[in-house]
Structure formats: C-alpha cells, structure tokens
Amino acid sequence: xxxxxxxxxxxISIILFSTxxxxxxxxxxxxxxxxxxxxxxxxxxxxxxxxxxxxGLFGGYRNVSVFPVPFDNAVGSNDMGNAITIISFPKGKxxxxxxxxxxxxxxxxxxxxVSQTAKDILGYGQVRRFLLFDxxxxxxxxxxxxxxxxQYIEKIALADSERKRFLFEIESQKRNAKEPFxxxxxxxxxxxxDDKHKVIKEVxxxxxxxxxxxxxxxxxxRILEKKLQVFDMKLEVAHHPLEDALKQYKDxxxxxxxxVHPQFPFAILRGKKGAVYIGWEKKNIPVPHLLTSGxxxxxxxxxxxxxxxxxxRTGAAKTYLMPVSEKYPHYLGSPILLADTYFDEGKFAWTTxxxxxxxxxxxxxxxxDLENRDFPEKGTMSFHDYIVKNDLEKLTRExxxxxxxxx
Numbered sequence: 502x503x504x505x506x507x508x509x510x511x512x513i514s515i516i517l518f519s520t521x522x523x524x525x526x527x528x529x530x531x532x533x534x535x536x537x538x539x540x541x542x543x544x545x546x547x548x549x550x551x552x553x554x555x556x557g558l559f560g561g562y563r564n565v566s567v568f569p570v571p572f573d574n575a576v577g578s579n580d581m582g583n584a585i586t587i588i589s590f591p592k593g594k595x596x597x598x599x600x601x602x603x604x605x606x607x608x609x610x611x612x613x614x615v616s617q618t619a620k621d622i623l624g625y626g627q628v629r630r631f632l633l634f635d636x637x638x639x640x641x642x643x644x645x646x647x648x649x650x651x652q653y654i655e656k657i658a659l660a661d662s663e664r665k666r667f668l669f670e671i672e673s674q675k676r677n678a679k680e681p682f683x684x685x686x687x688x689x690x691x692x693x694x695d696d697k698h699k700v701i702k703e704v705x706x707x708x709x710x711x712x713x714x715x716x717x718x719x720x721x722x723r724i725l726e727k728k729l730q731v732f733d734m735k736l737e738v739a740h741h742p743l744e745d746a747l748k749q750y751k752d753x754x755x756x757x758x759x760x761v762h763p764q765f766p767f768a769i770l771r772g773k774k775g776a777v778y779i780g781w782e783k784k785n786i787p788v789p790h791l792l793t794s795g796x797x798x799x800x801x802x803x804x805x806x807x808x809x810x811x812x813x814r815t816g817a818a819k820t821y822l823m824p825v826s827e828k829y830p831h832y833l834g835s836p837i838l839l840a841d842t843y844f845d846e847g848k849f850a851w852t853t854x855x856x857x858x859x860x861x862x863x864x865x866x867x868x869x870d871l872e873n874r875d876f877p878e879k880g881t882m883s884f885h886d887y888i889v890k891n892d893l894e895k896l897t898r899e900x901x902x903x904x905x906x907x908x
Contacts, residue, residue: 535778535902536793536836538814546838547822549867552595555581563864566847568614569803570623571636573854577623578861583608585623585634590857590868601634604641608632611847613654617716618803618853619662624693626654626669633665633693644698646691647671655686658714660734665694668719668736670706688712688719690736702736715763722759727751742781743768749786750779760799760808765825765832769799769808776810778831790831798843801825802851802858806885807871808833809858811843818843820860822869826889830902834892840867 554562562581567588570577575589584602588595601608613626621637629652631644646654646669655670673685686706692699704721706712712721718741719732729747733739743761747754758771767780775794780787795814802808808823820843824834844860844867851858855872874884882890897905 534775534791534793535831535833541793541812541821541836541838542815544821544836544838547869549840549869550590550593550595552866552868554861554864554866555597564845564848565861565866566611566614567850567859567861567866568623568625568847569616569618569850569852571618571621574852574857576850576852576859579625580609580611588859588866590852590859590870593870595866595868600636601641604634605632605643613657614847615657615659615667616800617659617662619659619665622662622665624657624667626657628653630654631657631667631669631693631698642693642696644693646698647673649673656712658719660690664692666690666692666701666734668714668734670712684708686710688721688736690734704732704736711757711759713759713761715761718761720759720761722747724757727755742766742786743779746779746781746786746789750789754779754789758797758799760801762801762805762825762832764805765827767832771797771799778833780831792831792833793836796821798846800849800851802856802871803853804856806856807858809839809849812836813843817841820844822858824885824888824892826885828889828893829896830904834889835896837888839869 554565565578565580567576567578570587572587572589575587578586578588582599584599587598587600615624622633622635624631624633629645629647631646633642651674653672655672658668660666660668669689669691671687671689675683675685688704688706690701692701706721707723709725710721710723712719717734718739719734721730729744731739731741731744754770754777756770756772756777760769762768766782767778769792770777770779776792776796777789778792779789796810796812798811800809806825808825810821811818812821819841820839821836822839823836825832826834842862844862848861849859855870857871858869860867872884876884876887878887896902900906
C-alpha cells in the first residue's frame with residue numbers, strides 16, 4: 502500500500518517537473534545548484550563506529566528499526582525480541598538494555614515511529630493500534646486507535662508531550678475502492694493521557710496532500726493545487742512565513758516533500774529534479790535557490806545544527822551530512838560523506854546529549870558522534886563550529902555562493 506502511494510506521488514512530481522522546470526533557464530531562481538556533483542565527489546568523509554548487531558541473547562538480528570528515545574546518547578528498537586531495546590553508545594562502545602519485555606503481543610515488526618522525543622515516554626503505531634510506554638512510571642498502554650479493517654494508521658507526530666497528545670493520519674478506504682489510494686484521509690489530534698484515547702479534533706486531508714510538522718506548526722500541502730495550509734498543534738488555523746514564500750514563488754517551484762528547519766528561517770523542498778532551498782526574512786523573501794540534485798530523505802538534528810540526507814546522483818546511494826549555521830549565506834554548509842550506503846525509512850534516528858546519528862543496515866549499526874570528536878582546535882570551540890569555520894574559509898577561497906566576491 503505505501504509503495505503504491507509513494508509511486509503515485511512520484512508520478513505527480515514527474516508531471517509537475519515536466520511542465521514547470523525550476524532549473525537552467527527561464528526561472529527567477531539561480532541557474533545552478535548551490536552544491537554541484539564535484540562538491541560530493543570531493544567531499545571530506547566522517548567515519549562512523551560500526552557495530553555488528555547484538556551478540557549473545559541479542560545476536561541474529563538484521564535490518565532492525567531504530568527510533569529516537571528519551572535517553573541520552575541512545576536510540577531505540579522494537580525489533581530485537583518482543584521488547585523495547587535501548588541501544589546506547591557509552592565511550593565508543595555499544596550497549597543494549599531491554600524494557601517492557603512481553604508487555605504486549607507482537608511488539609516487534611517496525612511500525613509508524615514518532616520522530617520527536619518526549620520526556621520519559623515513547624510510542625509507536627502498528628496498523629490500527631498505538632503502544633505507549635512510560636519509563637518513569639514503568640507502565641504501558643495499548644490503544645486501539647481505529648477499529649474497522651478498512652482503516653489504519655498512516656503517520657504519527659507528537660503534538661503536546663506534557664498532555665500526551667499526538668497527531669495521527671488515519672486512512673479509510675472508500676467502499677468499493679478501485680485504486681489503492683482511493684481513500685479518505687484525516688488528521689486527528691488524539692489525547693492519550695487516559696486509559697482510553699480521545700479524539701480532540703479532526704481535519705480532512707485531501708488526496709494528493711503531504712504533511713509535516715515543526716515544534717509549533719502543522720503543514721498540509723496540496724501538491725497539484727500548490728496550496729499550503731498551516732495549523733498550530735491544536736489543529737487550529739495558524740500562519741507561518743513559509744506560507745508567504747510559497748505564494749510568492751508558486752509558479753517557479755514544484756515539490757512533493759517539505760523539510761522545515763525548527764529554528765532558522767528556511768525550508769528544503771524536495772522535487773523530482775532536486776532539492777530547493779527557500780528562505781524568508783522578516784522584511785523580505787529572497788529568491789529560492791536550487792540546493793542540489795539527487796538528494797532526498799532529509800532529516801534535521803534536534804538541535805538544528807546538522808542535516809543528513811540520501812544522495813544518489815553519482816551512482817549508488819550514499820549518506821551525507823551538512824552543517825547548518827546562520828554564518829552561511831543560505832544556512833547550509835558543504836556536504837560531508839558519512840557512508841557509502843544509505844538507510845531506509847525507520848532505520849535511522851538522532852541521539853541527543855551528545856548529538857549523534859545512528860543508522861541500521863543489514864547486520865550493522867552505524868554511529869556518528871557529532872560532539873565528541875578529535876580535531877585540531879578541540880577545547881576552544883565545538884566540533885560543529887570547527888567544521889563551519891573551515892568550510893566558510895574554503896567557500897570564500899573558491900568564491901562560491903557570493904563569498905569572497907568584491908562588490
């Protein structure tokens with residue numbers, strides 16, 4: 502089902518870009534990408550620590566799902582036995598701790614994971630149910646979110662951690678549906694603070710609509726109509742500067758994915774021909790820029806200082822990292838190679854305290870600690886600031902993105 506829906510959105514993107522090119526002629530946008538192929542082929546690399554999954558009781562697992570958890574320096578998985586496994590990385594090693602073992606039937610098998618963490622709790626959806634775990638109170642609850650076999654959970658986001666409210670996309674197949682995407686979809690704000698779930702509010706999600714969230718806003722974008730709707734976390738109509746930026750340049754850009762930075766005034770828009778950087782300021786909206794081609798699956802770190810993405814313009818898909826800083830003309834620094842492989846959805850997550858990136862592929866766990874690194878100026882600045890400083894010097898020497906040019 503999800504593959505068919507992905508194919509549907511891909512076809513939409515192809516149609517849009519075949520009729521409205523955003524690059525190389527006729528557009529108000531920059532005629533070239535901020536980062537070209539050579540920026541990727543010559544990119545510096547950042548080596549991970551690589552661990553074989555498990556060992557002993559934890560051995561024999563492959564392609565385990567991982568998701569963010571309310572623990573320092575750790576991610577979680579529900580694919581290592583019928584339990585929540587906390588995978589941590591103390592002093593360059595890997596540890597496994599199991600919680601809520603056999604708390605519910607069939608806890609493993611992936612699911613719809615929540616990308617944001619909440620203090621002491623985590624939860625994930627599986628088809629029609631949602632499992633919620635409270636580590637502080639050492640209790641779990643199982644909610645049947647939808648009942649008919651024609652309905653299921655499509656996507657989940659955190660709305661209010663204190664009140665245990667989540668946003669659910671519920672898909673309901675139409676009677677006598679002839680196509681896989683012939684359905685009615687709704688966003689529901691659901692309260693999970695009690696033994697039974699309670700639907701607080703519901704918003705219809707039209708066909709051909711994508712949605713994403715930041716900490717304070719919900720974005721629904723109708724691809725064919727090029728219309729953005731913005732709500733707050735109570736699903737009340739709200740506003741965001743991205744709305745104005747997209748209105749101003751709606752005839753110049755086409756996309757099917759949105760990645761909004763939680764602190765800085767910009768977003769990455771993903772289309773068939775590549776990624777587009779779009780920014781906004783208090784008094785003006787600058788012209789969008791082509792960011793790069795061949796990039797997808799962007800994920801921004803919780804502290805907002807990094808963005809990881811999949812890149813496949815030069816052959817087999819690889820994983821890259823970019824630093825994020827207000828010191829760059831467009832907030833995004835040069836790509837850094839993380840791995841000559843990539844990680845599927847649900848197979849990667851960020852750690853906090855310290856900030857790190859974790860990926861799962863085959864029988865391996867990859868871990869990049871983005872704070873505790875050895876570098877020449879350690880002790881005088883953070884690793885992030887060291888990367889930004891040297892990258893800006895390089896971009897200035899090469900006179901890229903307007904840096905180093907005399908006006």
